[in-house]
Amino acid sequence: MRERRAAAWALVGALSMAPLLAGCGGDGEGPPPEAPSPTEALWNPCDGLDARGVGRMFGGAVTEQSGTPTEPRCSFFPETEGDPVVDANYQLFPEGLAAAWRTMGRSETARVTRPDVRGADDTRLVVEIDHGQLFVSGFVQNGILIQTVDAVDPAPYDEERLVRAVTWTMGELSAHAQDANLS
Numbered sequence: 001m002r003e004r005r006a007a008a009w010a011l012v013g014a015l016s017m018a019p020l021l022a023g024c025g026g027d028g029e030g031p032p033p034e035a036p037s038p039t040e041a042l043w044n045p046c047d048g049l050d051a052r053g054v055g056r057m058f059g060g061a062v063t064e065q066s067g068t069p070t071e072p073r074c075s076f077f078p079e080t081e082g083d084p085v086v087d088a089n090y091q092l093f094p095e096g097l098a099a100a101w102r103t104m105g106r107s108e109t110a111r112v113t114r115p116d117v118r119g120a121d122d123t124r125l126v127v128e129i130d131h132g133q134l135f136v137s138g139f140v141q142n143g144i145l146i147q148t149v150d151a152v153d154p155a156p157y158d159e160e161r162l163v164r165a166v167t168w169t170m171g172e173l174s175a176h177a178q179d180a181n182l183s
Contacts, residue, residue: 044072045088048176057165084153097122097141120174138170142177
């Protein structure tokens with residue numbers, strides 16, 4: 001009985017796919033169907049940052065990589081080995097940063113603060129030292145937009161400068177979100 005039911009469901013599945021598959025075959029006549037066009041991303045944090053400002057705040061010249069409109073990326077790589085690497089990203093999350101924060105795993109050694117960032121609805125700043133490197137991550141919420149900035153600096157590092165630079169970057173990201181009316 002079970003085998004008969006499985007065979008019947010397989011037949012129903014095959015029959016329901018027949019109309020879809022009929023349009024997939026090529027009979028050699030007519031042009032091939034158009035491929036779907038890539039969709040532009042909604043946001044790129046790099047639109048609110050510039051390499052000169054990032055380099056000044058993080059302590060050295062950087063090269064920006066912002067990706068493409070359909071595959072955005074926001075990274076700043078140091079021109080001098082041993083300087084910090086910076087990466088920014090975003091997520092649309094209607095529940096807000098507080099709700100997202102509850103779902104994130106955290107290290108017991110990380111220090112978490114809530115810096116005051118003009119125009120932001122909520123923030124978090126995480127500082128952690130691991131394997132001789134300083135990791136600083138900032139989270140800034142404007143409306144449903146949550147942007148993150150991550151910086152990694154190998155030893156010898158300047159923790160105060162890196163924290164100040166990540167906090168500044170959070171402010172730049174927040175200001176750009178406000179300018180785009182996302183708050």
